[in-house]
Amino acid sequence: MPSAPPPRPGGPLAPAAVALAFWVTMAGTTVPTPLYPLYQHAFGFTTFTVTVVFAVYALGVVVGLLTLGRLSDRIGRRPVVLAALLLASAAATLFELADSLPWLLAARVLSGFGAALVTGAATAALLDLAPPERRLRAQTVALAANMGGLAGGTLFAGALAEWADAPLRLPWTVTLVLTGAALLGLLAVPETVPAEIRRAGRSGPRTGSTFRFRLPHVPPAVRPAFLRAALAGGAGFAVTGVLTAVSGLFLATVLGLHNHALTGLVVALAFLSTAVGQLLVRVLPPARALPLACAGLVLAAALVAGALLSGTLPPLLLGACVNGLATGTAIGTGLGTVNGGVEPHRRGEAVSAFFAVLFTMLSVPVIGVGVLVRATGLRTAGVTFSAVVAVLALAVAAGLVRRPTRGAPPEPAAPVAAAPAAAPVPTTAEPVAAPAAPAGKA
DSSP: OOOOOOOOTTTTHHHHHHHHHHHHHHHHHHTTGGGHHHHHHHHTOOHHHHHHHHHHHHHHHHHHHHHHTTHHHHHOHHHHHHHHHHHHHHHHHHHHHOOSHHHHHHHHHHHHHHHHHHHHHHHHHHHHHSOGGGHHHHHHHHHHHHHHHHHHHHHHHHHHHHHSSOTTTHHHHHHHHHHHHHHHHGGGOOOOSOHHHHHHHTTHHHHTOSSOOOOOOOOGGGHHHHHHHHHHHHHHHHHHHHHHHHHHHIIIIISOOOOHHHHHHHHHHHHHHHHHHHHHTTTSOHHHHHHHHHHHHHHHHHHHHHHHHHTOSHHHHHHHHHHHHHHHHHHHHHHHHHHHHSOGGGHHHHHHHHHHHHHHHHHHHHHHHHHHHHHHOHHHHHHHHHHHHHHHHHHHHHHHHHSSSTTOOOOOSSOGGGSSSOOOOOOOOOOOOOOSSTTSOO
16 A cells, blocks of 8 residues: 655645745835835935945845855755844834935845845745645745735835825835744744754854855856856846836936836836746747747837837836846746756755846946936936847847757756746845936836
8 A cells, every 4th residue: 555645844834934934025125116216305315326225235135145045055944034034124124214325225235135045045945845746836936925025015115105104114114014924934934954964054154164255056067058047037137127227217207207106016017027927938948938038138128218218108117027028037947947957955056146147237237327327317328228238138149049959958857847947036136216306216
């Protein structure tokens, strides 16, 4: 008589608790997006300063990924997710108490480190908790938690800023309450990293190996496909940076729409479309996914540039959606490469490497837009950077034409859920827009 399959560790509550922690941490990174115009008005800083605040956040994410990306593989998923939630709570507290620019900078650094920690740990934990036959479902849960958090944070913050009192306090109070609930939920989450690995990992501080600054390892066999997907996904992140950096200015100064909720909606469309783009990877032929993503990125850049030149809203909304679809497809392809070609105990490290590339490519365009807006104006800055990322996407596509099969995402034989489909996207992108007026979007 065949034996029953072993029960899933932690029961059904454990994945839900991890997903909530993931959702809350990511939501906290996008809550500031529709609030930056209010901070700019209250503290009297410039548009360029808004981009610096974002750059500090992006720097925190990249440094955190490069220094702590392997941490959950060594000491366990649960303590790393716990640390991410504590950092998210500290960031929200600083935002709620902020009365000057240094408070915002400190909060963004903490938020960046929290996002970096949760990126690999929560993704790996959800995959660890799922039985083999439900790995694809676990990927979908992680995708929903991640993208839902990014979209949800900017949506509820924009709505509260537009229609409730205390717009610079209430969103953070709500964030702290949600973070507290997520901390309680972690009590239901078991540790999935084997005890012997955790015991070895705890010796890291004495040897310096756990916290040493180092580039995360990506196996040589998957590096070509990994890098192409990372460059395409980075182009999408760059378009997102350009899009969110100019959308508030566009709505306020060109269309005269001073509405925080609308600003939050524009950004949320990009994130929700990114989730849909990852789901598309599951049905697209592997050889066509990345070329289609590159084509979509070029189209999105053209739509954003067209919106700036024509002074109309529909191309901007459509550009946000197309960019999200293309970015999600590129990210899903890259994470499918990680899932199919990297050993489970090094998956968190490889995911961190992937997003270190993406965030490095995100931060430079945002700062560049801030500089160009001040020097040349909104339209010139937006069109220039849209052209740059379109050229990058075309370069990646040209590389695929020259080398169509080498380095393609591996197709593991079993289980089916581990095929190079849409892996959960641990995107830690908190978009920034650079508003010129108190009612614009940051």
